[in-house]
Amino acid sequence: MRVGWPRxxxxxxxGEADRATFRTLHTxxxxxxxxxxxxxxxxxxxxxxxxxxxxxTPAVAITDTDRALAWDGSGEHHIGQTAILARAxxxxxxxxxxxxxxxxxxxxxxxxxxxxxxxxxxxxxxxGTLQVFADRQSAGLIRAADEVAGWVSGQLELAExxxxxxxxxxxxxxxxxxxxxxxxxxxxxGAIASFVxxxxxxxxxxxxxxxxxxxxxxxxxxEYTTLAEELRSIERYLLLEQARFGERLxxxxxxxxxxxxxxxxxxxxxxxxxxxxQHGLQAGDGTGHxxxxxRDLDQECVIEVEDNGAGDDPEKVRRALAGDADVQSFGLANxxxxxxxxxxxxxxxxxxxxxxxxxxxxxxxxxxxxxxQVTGAGA
Amino acid sequence: MNYAPGxxxxxxxTLATLAVGTWGLRFSRTTSDFYVASRTVRPALNASAIGGExxxxxxxLGVAGLVLxxxxxxxxxxxxxxxxxxxxxxxxxxxxxxxxxxTLSDFAEARTGSxxxxxxxxxxxxxxxxxxxxxxxxxxxxxxxxxxxxPTWVGSVVVGAVVLINVSSGGMRSITFVQAFQYWLKLTALxxxxxxxxxxxxxxxxxxxxxxxGGGDLWSLPLGSGGGAGLYTTYSLIIATFLGTMxxxxxxxxxxxxxxxxxxxxxTLVVLALLGLFYLLPPxxxxxxxxxxxxxxxxxxxxxxxLELPGLMISGVLGDVLTGLVTAGAFAxxxxxxxxxxxxxxxxxxxxxxxxxxxxxxxSGITAFRLGAVLAIVxxxxxxxxxxxxxxxxxVGLAFAVAASTFCPLLLLxxxxxxxxxxxxxxxxxxxxxxxxxxxxxxxxxxxxxxxxLDVLLGQPAAWSCPAAFLTMYAVSRATRDxxxxxxxxxxxxxxxxxxVELDRG
Numbered sequence: 001m002r003v004g005w006p007r008x009x010x011x012x013x014x015g016e017a018d019r020a021t022f023r024t025l026h027t028x029x030x031x032x033x034x035x036x037x038x039x040x041x042x043x044x045x046x047x048x049x050x051x052x053x054x055x056x057t058p059a060v061a062i063t064d065t066d067r068a069l070a071w072d073g074s075g076e077h078h079i080g081q082t083a084i085l086a087r088a089x090x091x092x093x094x095x096x097x098x099x100x101x102x103x104x105x106x107x108x109x110x111x112x113x114x115x116x117x118x119x120x121x122x123x124x125x126x127x128g129t130l131q132v133f134a135d136r137q138s139a140g141l142i143r144a145a146d147e148v149a150g151w152v153s154g155q156l157e158l159a160e161x162x163x164x165x166x167x168x169x170x171x172x173x174x175x176x177x178x179x180x181x182x183x184x185x186x187x188x189x190g191a192i193a194s195f196v197x198x199x200x201x202x203x204x205x206x207x208x209x210x211x212x213x214x215x216x217x218x219x220x221x222x223e224y225t226t227l228a229e230e231l232r233s234i235e236r237y238l239l240l241e242q243a244r245f246g247e248r249l250x251x252x253x254x255x256x257x258x259x260x261x262x263x264x265x266x267x268x269x270x271x272x273x274x275x276x277x278q279h280g281l282q283a284g285d286g287t288g289h290x291x292x293x294x295r296d297l298d299q300e301c302v303i304e305v306e307d308n309g310a311g312d313d314p315e316k317v318r319r320a321l322a323g324d325a326d327v328q329s330f331g332l333a334n335x336x337x338x339x340x341x342x343x344x345x346x347x348x349x350x351x352x353x354x355x356x357x358x359x360x361x362x363x364x365x366x367x368x369x370x371x372x373q374v375t376g377a378g379a
Numbered sequence: 380m381n382y383a384p385g386x387x388x389x390x391x392x393t394l395a396t397l398a399v400g401t402w403g404l405r406f407s408r409t410t411s412d413f414y415v416a417s418r419t420v421r422p423a424l425n426a427s428a429i430g431g432e433x434x435x436x437x438x439x440l441g442v443a444g445l446v447l448x449x450x451x452x453x454x455x456x457x458x459x460x461x462x463x464x465x466x467x468x469x470x471x472x473x474x475x476x477x478x479x480x481x482t483l484s485d486f487a488e489a490r491t492g493s494x495x496x497x498x499x500x501x502x503x504x505x506x507x508x509x510x511x512x513x514x515x516x517x518x519x520x521x522x523x524x525x526x527x528x529x530p531t532w533v534g535s536v537v538v539g540a541v542v543l544i545n546v547s548s549g550g551m552r553s554i555t556f557v558q559a560f561q562y563w564l565k566l567t568a569l570x571x572x573x574x575x576x577x578x579x580x581x582x583x584x585x586x587x588x589x590x591x592x593g594g595g596d597l598w599s600l601p602l603g604s605g606g607g608a609g610l611y612t613t614y615s616l617i618i619a620t621f622l623g624t625m626x627x628x629x630x631x632x633x634x635x636x637x638x639x640x641x642x643x644x645x646x647t648l649v650v651l652a653l654l655g656l657f658y659l660l661p662p663x664x665x666x667x668x669x670x671x672x673x674x675x676x677x678x679x680x681x682x683x684x685x686l687e688l689p690g691l692m693i694s695g696v697l698g699d700v701l702t703g704l705v706t707a708g709a710f711a712x713x714x715x716x717x718x719x720x721x722x723x724x725x726x727x728x729x730x731x732x733x734x735x736x737x738x739x740x741x742x743s744g745i746t747a748f749r750l751g752a753v754l755a756i757v758x759x760x761x762x763x764x765x766x767x768x769x770x771x772x773x774x775v776g777l778a779f780a781v782a783a784s785t786f787c788p789l790l791l792l793x794x795x796x797x798x799x800x801x802x803x804x805x806x807x808x809x810x811x812x813x814x815x816x817x818x819x820x821x822x823x824x825x826x827x828x829x830x831x832x833l834d835v836l837l838g839q840p841a842a843w844s845c846p847a848a849f850l851t852m853y854a855v856s857r858a859t860r861d862x863x864x865x866x867x868x869x870x871x872x873x874x875x876x877x878x879x880v881e882l883d884r885g
Contacts, residue, residue, distance in 0.1 A: 226638075228419060228638070257419055257420045257555065257636070258420065258555055258635075258636050260419045260420075260638065261419065261635060261636065261637070261638050261639075263479065297748075298722055298725075298726045298748070299481065299482070299726045299729075299730060367481035367485075367635060368479060368480055368481040368482070368485040368489075370488060370489060370492075372479075373479050373873070374479075
């Protein structure tokens with residue numbers, strides 16, 4: 001028994017070397033969430049403690065290209081000298097070692113005597129440095145500093161990736177805002193023109209609706225709006241379309257007034273209605289029936305946009321939602337992506353459709369989600 | 380005794396409620412009246428709905444019975460239940476609306492940034508909801524016993540079943556109009572009989588209520604009895620009702636329906652007026668009861684005073700019609716309040732408990748909600764069957780005490796003090812919740828409270844548990860001041876700036 005004990009233990013937890021590896025990996029995993037936010041004083045502050053544990057040196061500093069972001073360990077009076085070291089490393093673009101003459105110090109017993117300065121590189125560009133301070137230097141320490149700097153660079157690169165994904169989503173929203181179809185503008189103005197002589201009052205009203213509609217759609221600020229605002233814009237859109245199509249476009253609206261104050265992503269329903277109008281008008285008998293329903297389900301609200309059009313192959317819709325660029329349904333995929341970003345993956349679009357059976361798009365929106373708020377002033 | 384009017388009233392109200400719940404209120408509109416569709420709920424309508432949901436069995440039946448027995452002291456119940464909205468109006472309504480929170484848990488999470496505080500709040504919502512539902516079901520039992528002659532458990536089960544069917548079949552949607560209607564139904568059901576009964580009393584030459592029965596001044600003057608303990612109980616009740624209203628889960632969710640903070644304030648103002656009007660009526664029944672229904676006070680069945688008074692004072696068809704009317708009002712009171720509470724509690728349960736169980740077999744929000752609703756109703760319904768009989772208004776008063784000891788500190792400090800931290804909120808909620816919760820349990824288990832100070836303190840805990848929660852929340856927040864959420868300044872700007880002000884709220 002006595003002999004078996006350590007063997008069992010070793011096989012469970014691994015040997016000393018294995019455990020050291022686990023410890024290292026665990027420490028690295030503690031530092032990575034902060035670094036994934038990019039290189040800022042805040043993220044440096046939160047990750048540097050773990051980086052020093054990883055290196056096991058008296059002091060560590062993180063800088064950007066020309067000033068200190070964070071210092072951990074003893075000898076903090078040296079923090080002023082990090083900027084000079086950083087600039088030198090940025091100039092040379094490689095790891096540099098500084099000794100006592102680069103680090104003047106009056107404090108007796110100060111452990112900061114040597115510095116190893118490794119650049120942090122993101123996409124071939126130096127964005128900062130990792131500075132490791134010790135009372136003596138060794139080839140091993142230089143190697144360790146280099147490896148840690150390389151790992152930190154990797155994390156920062158991931159942060160960059162996340163940021164560019166956000167930028168992409170913003171760009172898509174901007175594109176969507178500017179995406180009032182030229183056909184719609186042309187056709188609306190044409191329809192309005194046809195009323196100018198026969199019914200000038202109606203022409204004037206429609207023109208004002210058109211102005212309000214474009215103002216809302218071109219709005220530059222605010223990621224979220226209320227469902228009431230969104231529906232108001234949809235109303236204008238449908239009025240303009242009805243001016244053009246008359247009896248061929250039938251709209252039914254059933255809105256529970258309780259859900260009107262719900263915050264929804266800006267322009268997340270309107271593209272669905274535009275799709276429904278297009279599908280509906282292509283229906284067999286030439287008359288489009290659109291129904292828009294908003295229901296109150298206690299903690300969330302459900303919005304359904306339905307048309308009686310030709311329907312679609314469910315597989316094609318699935319591919320469109322998955323972001324397949326070949327399928328021409330930019331609006332649907334974009335709305336889906338923005339709903340997921342805002343409220344989590346549970347809240348994607350649901351589409352019920354089949355060839356010849358019309359299409360029904362269902363949006364679920366929680367009444368409250370952390371971080372989601374209507375920011376723009378009312379239009 | 381003639382049971383026909385009671386049966387007719389109960390059946391009618393039940394059918395109407397189920398019909399509305401099953402088919403919902405459908406508003407089909409074509410483009411011609413589009414603009415109506417995007418109009419939000421008006422403050423007056425929303426206020427009626429809040430009144431409809433808020434006026435429970437305790438208000439409808441309980442107050443009159445308490446006034447009959449204990450006299451003017453008990454007027455603090457209706458006064459407090461109304462004045463709670465004054466505190467809500469001045470300190471909470473608009474900022475809470477601007478926070479964007481739907482439930483109290485949402486607000487806690489948005490303010491402290493902690494999911495632990497959220498979980499704790501959800502637990503408190505369930506506790507308060509159950510405690511509030513318990514007397515509703517008990518009151519239903521008493522009502523059916525008095526008007527139909529059924530054993531007490533029948534009423535509890537009937538109301539529980541109707542609410543369950545209604546809520547889980549989708550009756551949760553678009554109930555603003557229904558609830559608003561309920562308020563006016565309840566008001567009519569008390570106002571009309573009251574007017575006729577007062578006329579009968581005046582024409583009768585019957586004695587003045589103060590002179591009838593015994594006690595005289597003791598009955599008609601506040602604090603006529605009780606001494607120090609009575610004074611404590613009164614103050615404690617005032618604290619509980621004034622500060623507890625803001626922590627009622629089914630009331631808070633109604634404020635979300637307002638489009639902005641200003642509308643939230645207007646709504647609250649109208650609620651104050653509506654409740655003030657309503658609460659004038661129960662004391663009239665209490666006073667008339669002293670003249671005509673002294674034996675009810677003697678037998679202790681005071682909760683049925685409003686139901687039996689018309690029959691006692693007027694015989695014949697008119698008496699039957701009035702009895703039917705008050706029975707309908709009482710039943711509407713159970714159904715509306717219970718539905719609102721069941722939705723609030725069921726929503727929390729489905730989010731935090733049943734959704735996790737259900738999601739293993741495929742995500743289904745509806746199934747989770749139904750399970751949550753079943754839990755929300757069955758637990759207090761069973762408790763109502765086994766718990767001892769307490770005055771309806773007293774148990775509701777205890778629910779207010781728990782709300783005042785937990786959500787009131789959280790809301791007031793969360794809205795008006797930047798220093799609140801998540802650990803502070805947790806500590807304060809725990810102290811207030813455990814303190815008042817223990818007192819409630821003590822009182823429910825042993826309702827025949829003695830006159831000892833311990834029983835008095837535990838019988839009406841708000842006066843000590845509410846300050847204790849405030850102090851704990853403050854002290855722990857100060858001790859953990861490095862954990863003040865980073866977004867708090869921005870959040871405060873959002874809470875306290877009117878929506879009309881052009882401002883970057885991001």
